[in-house]
Amino acid sequence: MKASAATSQPASGAAGGRRRRATLSREAIIEAALSVGSSEGGSALTFSRLGKELGADPTAVYRHFRDKDELVLALTNRMVEESVKRVQGVDPARVGWREWLRRVASSVRAVYLERPAVAVLAATRTTATPAETASVERLIAVLHHAGLGVVEAAEIYRGLLDLTLGMTQATAAFALLPAEVQEQDVKAWTVTYAMLPESEFPHVRQSVPRLAELNRDDDAVFELVLDTFLDGVQARIDRLGAAGR
Amino acid sequence: MKASAATSQPASGAAGGRRRRATLSREAIIEAALSVGSSEGGSALTFSRLGKELGADPTAVYRHFRDKDELVLALTNRMVEESVKRVQGVDPARVGWREWLRRVASSVRAVYLERPAVAVLAATRTTATPAETASVERLIAVLHHAGLGVVEAAEIYRGLLDLTLGMTQATAAFALLPAEVQEQDVKAWTVTYAMLPESEFPHVRQSVPRLAELNRDDDAVFELVLDTFLDGVQARIDRLGAAGR
DNA sequence: ACCTGAACACCGTTCAAGT
DNA sequence: ACCTGAACACCGTTCAAGT
Numbered sequence: 001m002k003a004s005a006a007t008s009q010p011a012s013g014a015a016g017g018r019r020r021r022a023t024l025s026r027e028a029i030i031e032a033a034l035s036v037g038s039s040e041g042g043s044a045l046t047f048s049r050l051g052k053e054l055g056a057d058p059t060a061v062y063r064h065f066r067d068k069d070e071l072v073l074a075l076t077n078r079m080v081e082e083s084v085k086r087v088q089g090v091d092p093a094r095v096g097w098r099e100w101l102r103r104v105a106s107s108v109r110a111v112y113l114e115r116p117a118v119a120v121l122a123a124t125r126t127t128a129t130p131a132e133t134a135s136v137e138r139l140i141a142v143l144h145h146a147g148l149g150v151v152e153a154a155e156i157y158r159g160l161l162d163l164t165l166g167m168t169q170a171t172a173a174f175a176l177l178p179a180e181v182q183e184q185d186v187k188a189w190t191v192t193y194a195m196l197p198e199s200e201f202p203h204v205r206q207s208v209p210r211l212a213e214l215n216r217d218d219d220a221v222f223e224l225v226l227d228t229f230l231d232g233v234q235a236r237i238d239r240l241g242a243a244g245r
Numbered sequence: 246m247k248a249s250a251a252t253s254q255p256a257s258g259a260a261g262g263r264r265r266r267a268t269l270s271r272e273a274i275i276e277a278a279l280s281v282g283s284s285e286g287g288s289a290l291t292f293s294r295l296g297k298e299l300g301a302d303p304t305a306v307y308r309h310f311r312d313k314d315e316l317v318l319a320l321t322n323r324m325v326e327e328s329v330k331r332v333q334g335v336d337p338a339r340v341g342w343r344e345w346l347r348r349v350a351s352s353v354r355a356v357y358l359e360r361p362a363v364a365v366l367a368a369t370r371t372t373a374t375p376a377e378t379a380s381v382e383r384l385i386a387v388l389h390h391a392g393l394g395v396v397e398a399a400e401i402y403r404g405l406l407d408l409t410l411g412m413t414q415a416t417a418a419f420a421l422l423p424a425e426v427q428e429q430d431v432k433a434w435t436v437t438y439a440m441l442p443e444s445e446f447p448h449v450r451q452s453v454p455r456l457a458e459l460n461r462d463d464d465a466v467f468e469l470v471l472d473t474f475l476d477g478v479q480a481r482i483d484r485l486g487a488a489g490r
Numbered sequence: 491a492c493c494t495g496a497a498c499a500c501c502g503t504t505c506a507a508g509t
Numbered sequence: 510a511c512c513t514g515a516a517c518a519c520c521g522t523t524c525a526a527g528t
Binding site: 069120123124125126127128133136137140141144150151153154155156158159162163165166167168169170173174177181185188189192193196200201202203204206207210211214215218221222224225227228229230231232233234235236 | 369370371372373382386396399407411414426433434441446452455456463466477
Binding site: 023024056057059060063064 | 510511512513514
């Protein structure tokens with residue numbers, strides 16, 4: 001458990017210079033929660049830690065949010081906004097639908113994994129905020145223009161997001177486990193799997209260096225899955241094109 | 246919060262007739278934990294609930310498991326065993342690699358979703374038990390025989406499992422949320438998204454009935470993703486075949 | 491040898507009391 | 510109007526005491 005650095009980012013839009021211990025506001029609480037949720041130690045987002053970060057009593061948060069769930073929804077919206085912002089300069093017409101989807105998915109994953117303790121709470125939630133609805137419209141539109149029917153485009157959008165958020169939540173949840181537990185998991189691949197008898201486990205033994213590598217690099221596994229999924233989308237589009245001719 | 250029915254399955258292998266309040270054993274505790282983890286109410290697996298199910302003091306579990314993590318690992322192994330058992334009658338040579346992988350992934354998902362409170366704890370863990378290692382060997386072998394190189398087969402195996410477990414963990418986590426919170430999420434699609442202005446959100450409006458449907462049916466989304474992923478694997482195999490000729 | 495029950499350091503949340 | 514701090518019903522875990 002390392003001490004979490006109290007590095008709150010400058011507020012977007014608000015005229016800066018917010019002091020610690022200043023009067024609480026939803027904005028200040030959201031910033032503090034994002035900061036607590038990104039702590040290296042990897043422990044959960046709690047009212048106690050949040051109060052410490054704010055320099056206030058833990059229960060003071062209840063003056064601004066009805067309960068923890070309302071805070072989680074506000075944090076989810078913030079991460080959606082941040083994800084959108086990171087790809088807003090990328091034009092799907094220029095880079096192509098495939099590369100654009102890759103970047104959208106990767107930026108969602110990156111934003112979430114920067115705050116694992118928030119990610120485990122946010123990944124499964126729907127906010128229906130402007131940032132989210134605009135993003136959904138955009139994704140379906142791009143898939144439609146790529147050659148899919150509108151409803152099929154919507155299906156692929158949903159699949160892509162569930163796939164991205166699901167795998168990201170799993171990575172975040174693992175990162176929050178105690179260090180000893182994580183090491184145990186690494187050892188399973190570098191020791192147990194590496195020492196399996198070659199006669200019974202020929203395929204495992206031949207690929208175990210790569211498997212151990214992938215076990216330490218969830219991002220690589222995610223990109224592999226993402227690329228394979230997009231290959232499948234491409235195949236679907238090609239099939240429609242062939243049938244339409 | 247509904248009362249969880251104390252329906253423990255008959256122990257596999259053991260000569261049946263175990264009584265409640267009998268002397269505790271790892272087996273009895275595992276069965277009780279699986280039962281608690283499958284409760285409809287959707288609340289977490291805790292020592293308190295486990296003790297009630299066993300008719301013993303909650304802390305009695307510590308006589309048989311070092312801590313909760315050791316229990317979780319034992320439960321993970323049980324679910325892996327159960328998943329393997331459900332497909333052991335299916336021969337990949339007969340149904341084809343694609344259909345076999347579909348069934349493997351679907352049975353893992355089904356077994357986990359029957360015990361959501363266990364699934365959220367188990368999905369990210371590696372046990373390195375015989376059931377798991379044998380399963381890994383089998384999966385890589387099947388993908389290799391389908392036409393992939395051994396290392397590439399291992400990569401696809403890993404991707405398929407992370408994809409399956411990640412999406413399943415997300416569904417399980419959502420199922421554990423309080424009922425009001427889940428309803429809120431449903432309403433986001435049937436109300437907020439359904440009422441978005443058509444001029445700004447033409448693609449959403451055209452597909453919103455299907456999106457609302459998918460939102461209530463995570464299994465359908467999973468199957469869509471799985472099929473699209475397997476299409477991508479197929480494309481990869483075709484490409485290798487063409488290059489090899 | 492195994493189980494019990496008090497205790498501890500945490501969780502989220504409520505509410506009366508402060509300013 | 511907003512914050513504090515005691516209190517409550519929970520968490521996992523430890524440990525002395527029981528049988």
